Amino acid sequence: MMAKRYLSIHEAHELLAKGEVSSVELTEAALQRIDEVEEKLRAFVTVTRELALEQARHADERIKSGEFSVLTGIPAMIKDNMCTRGTRTTCASRMLESFVPPYDAAVVEKLNAQGMVMVGKGNMDEFAMGSSNEHSAFFPAHNPWDLERVPGGSSGGAAVSVAAGECIYALGSDTGGSIRQPAGFCSVVGLKPTYGRVSRYGLVAFASSLDQIGPVTRDVTDCAIVLNAIAGYDRQDSTSVDRPVPDYTKSLVPDISGLRIGVPREYFVEGMESGVEQVIRQAIGKLEELGAEIDWDVSLPDTPAALACYYIIAPSEAMANLARYDGVKYGYSAPEAKSMWDAMEKTRQYGFGPEVKRRIMLGTYALSAGYYEAYYLKAQKVRTLIAREFSEAFAQCDVLVTPTSPTVPFRIGEKMDDPLQMYLSDVCTLPINIAGIPGISVPAGFVDDLPVGMQILGEPFSEEMLLRVAFAYEQATGWGERKPPVQGKGR
Amino acid sequence: MEYETVIGLEVHAQLLTKSKMFCSCSTDYADAPPNTHVCPVCLGMPGVLPTINRQAIEYAIMTALALNCTIAEHTRFDRKNYPYPDLMKGYQISQYDNPLSHDGWLAIEVEGGERRIGITRVHQEEDVAKLWHRTEPATGETYSLVDVNRAGVPLMEIVSEPDLRSPEEARQYLMKLRSILQYLGVSTGNMEEGSFRCDANISIRPMGNGGSTAKVEVKNMNSFKAVYRALEYEVERQRKVLEKGGKLVQETRGWVEEKGATVSQRSKEYAHDYRYFPEPDLPPLTISREMVEELRSRLPELPDDRRDRFMSQYGLSRYDANLLTASRAQADYFESCLELFPGGEGEKKAKTVANWLLGEYARLFNVTETEITECRVEPRHLVEMLGLIGEGTLSTTMAKAVFEEMFHSGRRAPEIVQEKGLAQVSAASELEAVVAQVLADNAQAVADYRQGREQALKFMVGQVMRATRGQANPQVVNEMLVKKLEEG
Ligand SMILES: [Zn+2]
Numbered sequence: 001m002m003a004k005r006y007l008s009i010h011e012a013h014e015l016l017a018k019g020e021v022s023s024v025e026l027t028e029a030a031l032q033r034i035d036e037v038e039e040k041l042r043a044f045v046t047v048t049r050e051l052a053l054e055q056a057r058h059a060d061e062r063i064k065s066g067e068f069s070v071l072t073g074i075p076a077m078i079k080d081n082m083c084t085r086g087t088r089t090t091c092a093s094r095m096l097e098s099f100v101p102p103y104d105a106a107v108v109e110k111l112n113a114q115g116m117v118m119v120g121k122g123n124m125d126e127f128a129m130g131s132s133n134e135h136s137a138f139f140p141a142h143n144p145w146d147l148e149r150v151p152g153g154s155s156g157g158a159a160v161s162v163a164a165g166e167c168i169y170a171l172g173s174d175t176g177g178s179i180r181q182p183a184g185f186c187s188v189v190g191l192k193p194t195y196g197r198v199s200r201y202g203l204v205a206f207a208s209s210l211d212q213i214g215p216v217t218r219d220v221t222d223c224a225i226v227l228n229a230i231a232g233y234d235r236q237d238s239t240s241v242d243r244p245v246p247d248y249t250k251s252l253v254p255d256i257s258g259l260r261i262g263v264p265r266e267y268f269v270e271g272m273e274s275g276v277e278q279v280i281r282q283a284i285g286k287l288e289e290l291g292a293e294i295d296w297d298v299s300l301p302d303t304p305a306a307l308a309c310y311y312i313i314a315p316s317e318a319m320a321n322l323a324r325y326d327g328v329k330y331g332y333s334a335p336e337a338k339s340m341w342d343a344m345e346k347t348r349q350y351g352f353g354p355e356v357k358r359r360i361m362l363g364t365y366a367l368s369a370g371y372y373e374a375y376y377l378k379a380q381k382v383r384t385l386i387a388r389e390f391s392e393a394f395a396q397c398d399v400l401v402t403p404t405s406p407t408v409p410f411r412i413g414e415k416m417d418d419p420l421q422m423y424l425s426d427v428c429t430l431p432i433n434i435a436g437i438p439g440i441s442v443p444a445g446f447v448d449d450l451p452v453g454m455q456i457l458g459e460p461f462s463e464e465m466l467l468r469v470a471f472a473y474e475q476a477t478g479w480g481e482r483k484p485p486v487q488g489k490g491r
Numbered sequence: 492m493e494y495e496t497v498i499g500l501e502v503h504a505q506l507l508t509k510s511k512m513f514c515s516c517s518t519d520y521a522d523a524p525p526n527t528h529v530c531p532v533c534l535g536m537p538g539v540l541p542t543i544n545r546q547a548i549e550y551a552i553m554t555a556l557a558l559n560c561t562i563a564e565h566t567r568f569d570r571k572n573y574p575y576p577d578l579m580k581g582y583q584i585s586q587y588d589n590p591l592s593h594d595g596w597l598a599i600e601v602e603g604g605e606r607r608i609g610i611t612r613v614h615q616e617e618d619v620a621k622l623w624h625r626t627e628p629a630t631g632e633t634y635s636l637v638d639v640n641r642a643g644v645p646l647m648e649i650v651s652e653p654d655l656r657s658p659e660e661a662r663q664y665l666m667k668l669r670s671i672l673q674y675l676g677v678s679t680g681n682m683e684e685g686s687f688r689c690d691a692n693i694s695i696r697p698m699g700n701g702g703s704t705a706k707v708e709v710k711n712m713n714s715f716k717a718v719y720r721a722l723e724y725e726v727e728r729q730r731k732v733l734e735k736g737g738k739l740v741q742e743t744r745g746w747v748e749e750k751g752a753t754v755s756q757r758s759k760e761y762a763h764d765y766r767y768f769p770e771p772d773l774p775p776l777t778i779s780r781e782m783v784e785e786l787r788s789r790l791p792e793l794p795d796d797r798r799d800r801f802m803s804q805y806g807l808s809r810y811d812a813n814l815l816t817a818s819r820a821q822a823d824y825f826e827s828c829l830e831l832f833p834g835g836e837g838e839k840k841a842k843t844v845a846n847w848l849l850g851e852y853a854r855l856f857n858v859t860e861t862e863i864t865e866c867r868v869e870p871r872h873l874v875e876m877l878g879l880i881g882e883g884t885l886s887t888t889m890a891k892a893v894f895e896e897m898f899h900s901g902r903r904a905p906e907i908v909q910e911k912g913l914a915q916v917s918a919a920s921e922l923e924a925v926v927a928q929v930l931a932d933n934a935q936a937v938a939d940y941r942q943g944r945e946q947a948l949k950f951m952v953g954q955v956m957r958a959t960r961g962q963a964n965p966q967v968v969n970e971m972l973v974k975k976l977e978e979g
Contacts, residue, residue: 091537103531200538200540201538201540204538238541238772238773239773317771320570320572320580322581324536330537340576369766
């Protein structure tokens with residue numbers, strides 16, 4: 001039979017378990033969808049057709065034998081900054097265009113153990129640096145709700161492929177909003193877990209103290225399912241936290257009565273589109289209707305400092321993380337260099353795109369002798385303050401609710417010449433990485449047929465609470481059920 | 492003008508852990524082909540993360556304790572950033588402003604006692620890869636090869652205060668430091684193999700004048716001798732510059748063995764701003780006081796304590812005790828011999844064994860450029876040989892020849908004695924004829940003896956010894972001669 005497009009993980013799993021569909025059929029359907037729309041969307045850097053079919057056949061055997069889990073045989077996409085053994089992992093950079101890792105990222109290993117079918121590697125901003133996917137060294141991805149607009153970034157490919165039915169779920173990574181902002185822009189669910197909840201081993205580092213892997217899914221239930229599979233302590237990642245992993249699907253109860261939900265006023269920033277603000281206020285109204293107590297008077301006064309703090313810490317770490325790409329050991333190596341130093345310089349000159357270079361320069365500057373105290377050290381202090389502010393807010397509220405992004409998806413090219421405007425696109429998401437707390441974006445409605453996401457925040461390791469609120473909201477509204485046209489607006 | 496020399500040393504010692512600092516690769520790469528002890532972590536591949544080797548931290552703490560340092564309660568790793576192909580990640584994981592330990596001291600022997608040299612800090616980091624710079628003979632083209640086996644091996648950095656006042660003191664400091672590491676069993680301390688490396692900061696200043704001139708950093712010294720020579724050279728060079736009214740510049744200089752000189756290194760690779768910042772992949776470490784005390788209780792007896800014990804227990808001189816305890820292996824050897832040595836007076840036995848170790852052993856180690864760990868003579872074999880001397884089978888002179896043979900061949904003393912017919916002749920019946928002959932041939936000496944000149948007897952004993960090629964037991968010969976002379 002022809003598999004239904006836009007199945008969720010739990011729906012597909014039910015069909016697989018009943019034998020009404022095979023993993024090969026699901027996979028072929030995904031690959032067929034990719035053939036149909038990929039030319040317009042460019043969500044994939046690499047489509048792994050043969051691998052996917054082989055994994056699907058294997059999954060079908062597992063299902064037949066009765067030993068399978070909810071993720072067995074489900075087609076997925078992995079953002080192209082997570083290492084996949086035998087499949088190139090490019091980070092959408094010329095530097096790693098032909099890099100084939102000899103190892104799997106911890107999350108990939110976990111999903112493989114569950115019988116994942118990987119249909120491909122997701123497009124992204126180069127080395128995850130960007131908010132629009134336009135900084136991919138290969139090609140930008142397009143928003144399925146309006147092909148002339150960006151899907152957000154850096155996990156643009158992940159959000160696009162899930163929204164457009166090219167796979168059932170995806171893994172993204174989030175350093176300053178890179179899962180939540182594209183999830184919001186594409187009307188899918190995206191979760192950035194607490195820092196340390198998911199192993200970063202095998203995730204090509206952008207900013208080590210901020211990076212975290214998380215699910216991009218069609219609904220909140222799927223988000224809980226994928227989080228179950230990837231969360232947990234990993235000896236290989238010393239920053240992962242050794243703490244039990246609950247069954248996150250158990251928190252999916254559509255009941256939020258009596259919960260205290262705070263709305264931090266600093267997140268309704270200057271420059272926020274009125275349409276977005278309206279959608280979010282309506283969404284908050286819905287939460288109130290569902291029985292939550294809304295506190296409109298929450299303040300996080302240090303929020304405006306978060307952007308500056310982020311753009312010191314992230315580039316500083318990135319500067320060091322990207323130093324290994326010198327053309328000596330793997331990846332791109334400049335031909336015809338005159339000397340060792342010349343070879344290293346030319347390799348980096350050609351191998352890195354402009355945004356990556358900009359961040360390397362920012363980081364190099366911020367850490368230079370004489371500037372360290374004024375920039376890096378100060379940023380670390382601000383970071384402590386921001387984290388403290390959040391924890392004070394969570395003493396009063398169970399969760400906080402904000403817009404995921406101050407705007408709807410913007411036009412491709414619109415912010416490319418203005419890095420600062422681009423950076424502002426993450427103003428609502430990056431404080432969350434600075435504080436290390438979890439955040440989820442759920443579809444909250446549309447402005448002129450363009451998606452708006454609502455962000456729900458909680459204290460560290462409160463993923464269950466976030467999922468509960470998101471689930472209740474999703475069940476009551478169903479915004480995620482609307483599917484994108486995969487076409488331009490034809491203006 | 493009189494100048495005072497100011498030296499501070501920075502030592503890097505590889506730790507003898509089984510695995511590398513941040514991955515599980517084996518550190519035993521000495522005989523391995525290049526790039527065979529590697530994994531994605533120590534190759535610095537994309538996405539990999541370091542994990543701390545607990546053993547390395549314990550070794551570094553033990554070292555810090557042995558050097559009387561304060562162990563930090565909270566310590567963390569930092570990234571030291573500089574681009575060079577021997578650095579797989581483009582940064583070295585090291586420690587910057589929160590080192591594992593700080594403020595200790597080490598005592599060196601100086602005229603009239605000992606002096607404490609301050610230890611600024613002992614911290615933990617990782618080694619870098621080895622580069623092989625090559626020139627293609629046919630084309631003259633130069634290139635470099637990278638061997639990553641060494642990258643990630645745990646490295647301990649031990650920084651001294653600028654408390655050393657001469658190249659000799661610097662040498663003393665290094666010997667003592669190496670000795671301590673060897674006693675702890677945390678490092679081989681082998682400088683030639685590069686597991687123990689030393690850089691020096693040296694300046695000179697007019698005597699009595701507290702201020703200092705420009706500090707010169709000296710690198711590329713690959714042996715204790717090289718350190719000594721390089722520092723001697725620098726003292727002279729700097730003195731000459733100042734005496735000519737010149738000005739010293741702060742710089743890095745490399746020791747060039749063949750030239751016997753230091754040479755300024757003004758290349759790009761030495762002008763760094765390391766842009767240190769806390770390593771985000773490793774959470775800060777908390778070192779519990781329980782762990783520190785547990786490690787302290789595991790410290791072995793250290794060289795200074797052992798020296799003091801050797802002096803009081805065995806009645807050895809401070810000089811001998813220092814020499815014997817300088818290497819743990821030698822001190823262990825010494826004590827093994829004493830344990831195996833049957834009966835007799837403790838101090839006398841100790842003196843005998845000490846004389847052998849500091850005499851014949853030392854001479855032969857020197858000649859063969861080996862050390863006690865490679866010695867083929869086991870303690871029980873030395874004791875066996877000393878037994879032969881004690882029972883009169885071997886004279887001391889003969890014993891030296893026998894020992895040399897033992898030393899080279901690893902064979903045992905009785906075997907050598909028997910094979911070469913070296914046994915001392917003590918039986919009067921075998922010596923009778925020779926004694927008679929010597930008396931007959933030396934009428935003058937006989938006459939002298941009878942006139943009371945003891946010297947003459949010694950002369951005649953010597954003659955018998957010569958005639959028996961040293962095999963006669965001199966005491967027996969002495970007795971026989973006296974008896975004959977009295978009789979006559
Ligand atoms: Zn390794």
